[in-house]
Amino acid sequence: MFFLHIGALVPLNTLGHYIHWHWIDISVANFVVIVLMVVTFVAALLAPFPGRRRRKEHQ
Amino acid sequence: MSTEIDRQWTNRLRRRALKLLPPEKLMPDTQPTYVSSWIYVFGVTTMAALAVVIASGCLLALRGPQWWHTSSVGLFVNSLHLWSVEIFFFAMVIHLWGKYFMAAWRGGRALTWITGVVTFVTSVATAFTGYLSQTNFDSQWISTQAKDGINATGGGAYWNVLNTGQMLMWHIVLLPIAVVALVALHVLLVRVKGVVPPFEEPVKVGADR
Numbered sequence: 001m002f003f004l005h006i007g008a009l010v011p012l013n014t015l016g017h018y019i020h021w022h023w024i025d026i027s028v029a030n031f032v033v034i035v036l037m038v039v040t041f042v043a044a045l046l047a048p049f050p051g052r053r054r055r056k057e058h059q
Numbered sequence: 060m061s062t063e064i065d066r067q068w069t070n071r072l073r074r075r076a077l078k079l080l081p082p083e084k085l086m087p088d089t090q091p092t093y094v095s096s097w098i099y100v101f102g103v104t105t106m107a108a109l110a111v112v113i114a115s116g117c118l119l120a121l122r123g124p125q126w127w128h129t130s131s132v133g134l135f136v137n138s139l140h141l142w143s144v145e146i147f148f149f150a151m152v153i154h155l156w157g158k159y160f161m162a163a164w165r166g167g168r169a170l171t172w173i174t175g176v177v178t179f180v181t182s183v184a185t186a187f188t189g190y191l192s193q194t195n196f197d198s199q200w201i202s203t204q205a206k207d208g209i210n211a212t213g214g215g216a217y218w219n220v221l222n223t224g225q226m227l228m229w230h231i232v233l234l235p236i237a238v239v240a241l242v243a244l245h246v247l248l249v250r251v252k253g254v255v256p257p258f259e260e261p262v263k264v265g266a267d268r
Contacts, residue, residue: 033149036149037149037152037153040149041153041156041157044096044097044098044100044101044153045097045098045157047097049095049097051095
């Protein structure tokens with residue numbers, strides 16, 4: 001039952017939504033994934049890695 | 060003076076493999092400080108996702124299309140297969156971006172970079188044949204849309220996207236073997252050549268540990 005309610009938050013049984021901008025034509029789902037990838041990439045570069053400072057001092 | 064046993068091809072191969080990749084280099088205890096980076100975590104995430112992709116794919120192969128289309132467990136395993144592929148590509152692309160901006164091909168590591176890129180391209184083909192193997196309206200739509208593009212290259216005579224049997228065999232046999240072999244080669248090359256050092260450090264092949 002819980003998962004049915006969660007599933008109802010994102011209706012998947014409808015037509016997809018698309019973004020049109022000049023010659024660019026992309027589904028909202030794909031656009032969201034690409035944005036998430038860029039955000040995760042930037043976070044991977046900036047977020048401190050656990051234990052890195054300790055390891056550096058140890059060396 | 061070498062004996063006949065020393066000259067056997069198995070003996071020579073073992074000596075060569077041990078020289079190229081001794082056990083302490085194959086499974087090292089420590090890594091340089093610069094390996095403490097999230098970019099490598101995404102490389103490992105890619106391999107973990109690949110393991111889930113293969114395991115869920117084996118389950119789908121056991122029970123077949125009727126199971127994954129109709130039963131609740133089959134639908135769950137089908138979704139698990141799809142979402143592990145999503146994580147596989149998500150993590151692989153972040154790892155690839157990171158390695159591109161690190162110029163990871165420096166210091167004689169070109170083959171490591173190339174095997175990574177070829178793995179990415181092969182994975183795209185594997186995912187594509189997976190879409191064609193769903194046995195639903197989606198796979199019919201994708202195959203009929205793709206056939207003109209493939210035929211325009213002249214490849215349609217050998218690689219027919221409308222041939223479900225051929226696409227399924229490529230998806231569950233040939234391409235997974237290629238992806239797993241490429242990933243294994245990629246990881247072995249990382250072990251042989253070592254992880255690329257930062258730009259400010261001198262680049263030495265295999266001397267960074």
